[in-house]
Amino acid sequence: MMINPVLLKELKVKMRNWKAVAIIGGYLFILAAVALFITLANSNDMYASTINPQLSIGAYTGIAVIQFILILFIAPALTSGAIAGERERQTLDLLLCTNLAPSAIVIGKLLASMSHILILIIASIPMFSIVFLYGGISALEIAQLFGFYIVTAIMAGSIGIFFSTYVKRTIAATVLTYALGIFMSFGTLLIAVFYIRIFYNFDYQSYLPLLYLNPLAGFSSLLTSQFGGQYGSIMNMIPGLYTINPYTYKGPAPWLINIYVNIGISVVMLFLASIKINPVRRSIFSFLKKK
Amino acid sequence: MLEIKNLHKRYGKTYAVSDLNLSIPEGEIFGFVGPNGAGKSTTMKIICGLLTATSGEVYVDGVDALRQNKKIKEKIGYMPDFFGVYDDLKVDEYLDFYASVYKIKEENKRKIIADLLELVDLSRKKDSYVDNLSRGMKQRLCLARSLIHNPKILILDEPASGLDPRARVEMKAILRNLKDMGKTILISSHILSELAEMCTSIGIIDNGKMVISGTVSEIMQQVYSKKLIQIKVNGKLEETVMILKEFPFIDKITTGENLIQAGFDGGDDDMSRVLSSLVTRAIPVATFAQLEGNLEDVFMKVTKGGEEK
Ligand SMILES: Nc1ncnc2c1ncn2[C@@H]1O[C@H](COP(=O)(O)OP(=O)(O)O)[C@@H](O)[C@H]1O
Ligand SMILES: [Mg+2]
Numbered sequence A: 001m002m003i004n005p006v007l008l009k010e011l012k013v014k015m016r017n018w019k020a021v022a023i024i025g026g027y028l029f030i031l032a033a034v035a036l037f038i039t040l041a042n043s044n045d046m047y048a049s050t051i052n053p054q055l056s057i058g059a060y061t062g063i064a065v066i067q068f069i070l071i072l073f074i075a076p077a078l079t080s081g082a083i084a085g086e087r088e089r090q091t092l093d094l095l096l097c098t099n100l101a102p103s104a105i106v107i108g109k110l111l112a113s114m115s116h117i118l119i120l121i122i123a124s125i126p127m128f129s130i131v132f133l134y135g136g137i138s139a140l141e142i143a144q145l146f147g148f149y150i151v152t153a154i155m156a157g158s159i160g161i162f163f164s165t166y167v168k169r170t171i172a173a174t175v176l177t178y179a180l181g182i183f184m185s186f187g188t189l190l191i192a193v194f195y196i197r198i199f200y201n202f203d204y205q206s207y208l209p210l211l212y213l214n215p216l217a218g219f220s221s222l223l224t225s226q227f228g229g230q231y232g233s234i235m236n237m238i239p240g241l242y243t244i245n246p247y248t249y250k251g252p253a254p255w256l257i258n259i260y261v262n263i264g265i266s267v268v269m270l271f272l273a274s275i276k277i278n279p280v281r282r283s284i285f286s287f288l289k290k291k
Numbered sequence B: 001m002l003e004i005k006n007l008h009k010r011y012g013k014t015y016a017v018s019d020l021n022l023s024i025p026e027g028e029i030f031g032f033v034g035p036n037g038a039g040k041s042t043t044m045k046i047i048c049g050l051l052t053a054t055s056g057e058v059y060v061d062g063v064d065a066l067r068q069n070k071k072i073k074e075k076i077g078y079m080p081d082f083f084g085v086y087d088d089l090k091v092d093e094y095l096d097f098y099a100s101v102y103k104i105k106e107e108n109k110r111k112i113i114a115d116l117l118e119l120v121d122l123s124r125k126k127d128s129y130v131d132n133l134s135r136g137m138k139q140r141l142c143l144a145r146s147l148i149h150n151p152k153i154l155i156l157d158e159p160a161s162g163l164d165p166r167a168r169v170e171m172k173a174i175l176r177n178l179k180d181m182g183k184t185i186l187i188s189s190h191i192l193s194e195l196a197e198m199c200t201s202i203g204i205i206d207n208g209k210m211v212i213s214g215t216v217s218e219i220m221q222q223v224y225s226k227k228l229i230q231i232k233v234n235g236k237l238e239e240t241v242m243i244l245k246e247f248p249f250i251d252k253i254t255t256g257e258n259l260i261q262a263g264f265d266g267g268d269d270d271m272s273r274v275l276s277s278l279v280t281r282a283i284p285v286a287t288f289a290q291l292e293g294n295l296e297d298v299f300m301k302v303t304k305g306g307e308e309k
Helices: A005-016 A018-044 A053-079 A082-088 A092-096 A102-123 A125-133 A139-166 A170-200 A209-213 A215-226 A254-277 A286-290 B040-047 B091-101 B106-119 B135-146 B165-180 B192-196 B216-224 B237-245 B268-280 B295-302 B304-308
Strands: B002-011 B014-024 B029-033 B055-060 B076-079 B153-156 B184-189 B201-206 B209-215 B227-233 B250-256 B259-264 B285-290
Touching (some): A018 A102, A053 A125, A053 A139, A053 A215, A082 A092, A092 A102, A102 A254, A139 A170, A139 A254, A170 A209, A170 A215, A209 A215, A215 A254, B014 B040, B014 B209, B029 B040, B029 B192, B040 B184, B076 B135, B135 B153, B184 B192, B201 B216, B209 B216, B227 B237, B227 B268, B237 B259
Parallel strands (some): B076 B153
Antiparallel strands (some): B002 B014, B002 B055, B201 B209, B227 B259, B227 B285, B250 B259
16 A cells, blocks of 8 residues: 555655744643643642642643644644645646545645644653653543544544635635634534523533534543543533533443544545545536436 | 547636547647637646536547546646646655656656656756746646656647747757657647647637647648738828728738738739729838738638737
């Protein structure tokens, strides 16, 4: 099997760039600053000993949250220009007239962006291992966290690729990608609140399926399930996210379902993008016309 | 090698290409000539699978190009009229990228790329960034790129446009080389003389329609069965035109400052009748001549662009 040539080319170019090093450096700096800040803030009001699981869980949560937010910001930026940029630079036709499959172009672009995310995640491993050494966090939990990061990044990246193929200009594609991202993160929450207020008068003791679309809800579900909600889950404060009572809530953890939903969104987005990018595509509905 | 039948391409209500027929045998160089907006690029993009046709058929090396789009891509090398390069790649990395796109084996790559760089005279630039190349060099690099998978047919959309005279000469030399290598080439230009010397056949397209096509000599004959006369007068321009219009064998009259050109479809005695009637009606004729047309005139004549001068 040959490695996707688009991926290979992008990696070669990006790794040569000083910008890549600068981004990783800045990224790690932010993470370290947050970890330090949380540790210091907590140790002041807890009379903590040096080795204290509570402390490390605080630091873990802090780094995890910041890293998640950074990924949510970075992934769309990396992909929303991927195809539109080729179009603007007038290199897209040169790719499309080769025998490279449209899906290979789309997937190559996605993988190239994901490899950057992966590098950022890998760069953060040392910081997590310090937390890990302090105890309170298991290797499995860190693996779950990284898995969730990657799937979310792929989802956000796929949406970026989708808009990048359907919209001509990079700027427009980026704006639309972030708009949809904001809707998924906050719009769905608002809808959930109004929906439950109107139809249930806040008497809704379950997890509203709409919120499986929400990456923030999925992420907080992951963190609360990792610590058994001992920090008083913020989730239960928002209607529609009521999951914590282990006696009433049955079924898989919301973050697991969120992962499946994200994979589904990614597949659909990439599929639509591959169809759109193909200049001589038959319409998706052509099979209907024939009949 | 390339066969186009009744090709149509419609944008909204207007046809960019209408009822185009074209056949290029193996090893031929076909010059596709027409003014801007004639439909050359559109036709070429349809052949390469970058645009859908509204109707019609295209066969490349016997394969139905509109339906078996994937199969023909390895047979075609395409160079667009406008294209970009990945500015952050070096020249040989650029070709290496497209080589891997075409799944060329690693062990063959180096030799293929070296040969192509030699062909387009960029061997010395192999380690330069693509961005630092001149326009002509980029054009040659793109040509090398279109050759990387050793295609049977080359589709070159105005490869010499925007180049300075020197770069044009270099480009022409490369194209002659390709001709000697036995490639079938479809090349377009809006300047006929640019193609006339190197092409075996020529087709002139205007408003999406093929106006005339055939071997270079056939076209010359067909067009030159009509002569072109040029009259220079010292005033009375409009009156002269009125007089010329009286003759049935004169058409397509175009005027410049004190200068009249017209198509002439008659013999020598018709010619002298025109001159004597101009003189008897006191037109101050300065010169009266039959033009030795070059290819440029043919083109002006065949395409409507010539009339509105
Ligand atoms: N996307 C498009 N939408 C509408 N009209 C188009 C489009 N692309 C090309 N055309 C029209 O089709 C005609 C042929 O264009 P083109 O093939 O680029 O001409 P040429 O390459 O001979 O200069 C032009 O009149 C142009 O305006
Ligand atoms: Mg053109």
